[in-house]
Amino acid sequence: MDTDPDTAPAATPYGTPAAPRLAVRGEAHLEVDPEIARIGITVHARGTDRRDALNDLTRRNTTVLDLIKTYGEAVEKIESGAFSISPELTKHGRGERIRAYHGRVHTTAELTDFTALGELTTRLADLDLTRVEGPWWALRADSPIHRRARQQAVREAVQRAREYAEALGTGLAALVELADLGADNAPAQGYGGFAGGMRSAVAYGGAPDLTEAPPLDLEPQRQHVYAQVNARFTMTPPELRP
Template sequence: MDETPTETPTPNAPYGTPQAPRLAVRGEAHLEVDPELARIGVTVSARGSDRREALGDLTRRNTTALDLIKTYGEAVEKLETGAFSITPELTKRGKGERIRTYHGRVHITAELTDFTALGELTTRLADLDLTRVDGPWWSLRPTSPAYATARQQAVKEAVQRAREYAQAIGADLAALLELADIGAEGPAPFNGYGGAPRAMGRAAYAGAADTEAAPLDLEPERQHVYANVNARFTMTPPTL
């Protein structure tokens, strides 16, 4: 009895066929948008020859800084206390080791959404005794609509580019084979307190003034959002 040979299916050609050519393009998008968040770093310090005295001063100044930040209510989206340290400084003279003084530090991070309040708050914090202010670091929320907008624009750009290529040879798009997300990125990653740092006032190690200083006029740094996709299509037969 003769056996009917089984036909082996022909795999799709990697570059398509004359009846269904393949087309690969990249879609890109770049948005420039206003930031949604601003982070500042606050370092409260204390110094004293007695450990308890230095610790007491540090506790008081830390409480003062926290209470000041909290007065801004909903303008402050996040408030966190980071590293705390109390370090003895030894004398450099003499045979025995003696403690000359104690240094205490507490690091605070505040994240604000109201940039008008940000300028006023940073000025008032910098006006406190032995208080250093760094920042601001501008950023977008991870859930910012800007990321979705950039991705959508990248896809639309890919489709438009593919259609233009196809029409250039008398064809049109037939089907989408693949859409690959190769990255939708916002500003540079945070370094410590935030993204690409933009110095706001270096450090403030000054005693409280008799009158309050004028609020800093801070200009928010525009954020850059990128999206890139690879797309593969099949086309109708071209007219060559």
């Protein structure tokens, strides 16, 4: 006999004696090596003439970009960020006049070769009026590690539910609901933070150093990936004995 969906009894969210429900949480925590490292490079320029300051900034920025590009496939991405050139005012009698112009441009580089990373950061920091920050370690957004964590959380939920059912002398009947609680709950900034004792390095000119600085030894920071799911199952009715 067909059942009219308009007159069928509503399913109870808490199960029934004939179909008990079981709710569990599955969790996963993976600790893995990073896949990429990001560094930030800020180039500065200063001059008494606005055009000269701008030309100097352009030249220094081109030097930085050309240096980064020499590392070929080790560099996965280069992005130019904020640019500014602004006057520095000074008091002159009763008014103000422009004393100098300050310019800066910011670039972000993303590398996959961590050996090249140490050499590149050293060479960039050795440039005049150049500031280097980082590295920030991270996994790619589409990294299979995130999928591994989610799948492991689901398997853990199923295993936990089976153990509860077995404790009652019964087994699972069906999956009712699977809810994602934020599988990729990696640290904000997703980059893992600073490592290798290097946060920033900056060169402000002076006499040229004819000896090249040795590459920085940067130790990649391990990444923590978390996944959590809520799962609800129905069980075969257990035979509860006193």
